[in-house]
Amino acid sequence: MYEIAVLGTVVLMLVSATDYVRRAWIGTSQPVPATWILMMVVMGLSCFMYWDSPKRSFTANIGVTAGVVNIAIILTGVIAANIHHGTLKVAFDRTQKWCLVAGAGVTIFWLFTKQPLIAYTLVQCIALIAYFATVKKLLKAKRSTEPIFIWAVVLCANLCALYPAWVKNDLFSWIYLARAVPSSALVLYLILRIKRRMRLS
Numbered sequence: 069m070y071e072i073a074v075l076g077t078v079v080l081m082l083v084s085a086t087d088y089v090r091r092a093w094i095g096t097s098q099p100v101p102a103t104w105i106l107m108m109v110v111m112g113l114s115c116f117m118y119w120d121s122p123k124r125s126f127t128a129n130i131g132v133t134a135g136v137v138n139i140a141i142i143l144t145g146v147i148a149a150n151i152h153h154g155t156l157k158v159a160f161d162r163t164q165k166w167c168l169v170a171g172a173g174v175t176i177f178w179l180f181t182k183q184p185l186i187a188y189t190l191v192q193c194i195a196l197i198a199y200f201a202t203v204k205k206l207l208k209a210k211r212s213t214e215p216i217f218i219w220a221v222v223l224c225a226n227l228c229a230l231y232p233a234w235v236k237n238d239l240f241s242w243i244y245l246a247r248a249v250p251s252s253a254l255v256l257y258l259i260l261r262i263k264r265r266m267r268l269s
Contacts, residue, residue, distance in 0.1 A: 070127075073231035077130045081138040084218045089145025093152065097213045101150060102160045103202075104143040106118035109171050110195045111139045117191065118240050128236035132244050138222070155236035163201040170194050178260035188240055192247045199251045206258040211266055219256040226252060 091097040118129055126133055132193045150156035171194055174202065184257035206212065226248045233241035 070232060070235050073228045074127045074130050075230040077225045077232075078137075079223050080228065081134040082141075084221035084225065085138045085141035087221075088142050088215065088218045091215055092146050092149035095149075095153065097215055097242070098155075099142075099146045099149070101143075101146055101156065101158050102164055104139065104146050105158065106160070106164050106198055107153070108139050108143050109168060110191060110198065111136045113171060113175060113191045114188060114192035114195075114244065117178060117184045117188040120178075121188075121240055123238065123254060125236060125238065127232050128227075128245065129229075129241035130232050131226050131241060131248060134225065134229075136226075161201070161220055162188075163197065167194050168200050170197075184210045185240070186238065189243055192243055196247055196251065199255070203258065206255065207264065209262055212259055212262040214259050216256065216259055219252055219259060223249070223252045223256055 088097070088099070092099050111132065114132050118124055118132055147156065171191065174187050174190045174194065177190070178184060181187075224247055229241065230245055230249075232238075233245055
């Protein structure tokens with residue numbers, strides 16, 4: 069069961085990334101590079117800080133290890149798609165800029181204190197702030213090109229990652245999933261709500 073949950077998380081993350089890149093390439097979605105750059109920073113820091121912990125494991129915190137690959141594929145695909153369509157533009161909004169500054173601050177804290185758990189937790193807080201900004205935009209949006217599929221699959225992947233976290237009792241994994249599962253579920257709900265309004269209008 070443990071191996072199935074780990075494999076399920078990896079496969080679902082790869083499927084979601086591949087589908088998202090495909091949609092961006094054919095133009096059915098218009099992803100913003102700045103958003104995915106910020107997500108790559110957050111996930112990258114989470115991964116590096118986790119691997120600084122004494123009980124690090126490829127599988128116990130599979131949500132983070134598979135998530136880094138997921139975001140890396142998406143970011144590469146999004147940049148390639150924007151170049152392909154001639155729309156490449158990287159512009160961070162105020163919240164994203166502050167998140168990047170906070171990420172740099174947490175990195176400095178981690179390097180000087182050698183406290184990966186505290187730094188890792190702070191990075192998850194930064195991710196929450198970034199998601200809050202996305203939620204605010206979705207609450208006001210009348211239309212959305214964000215695909216439901218990716219968020220549904222990512223949610224399922226993170227739910228699969230709960231079992232390895234429970235078996236290994238990995239604190240880092242629990243902290244990540246306590247942030248990732250509700251965040252992806254809320255974004256999915258808001259996108260579904262916008263899509264329903266679009267169909268009814």
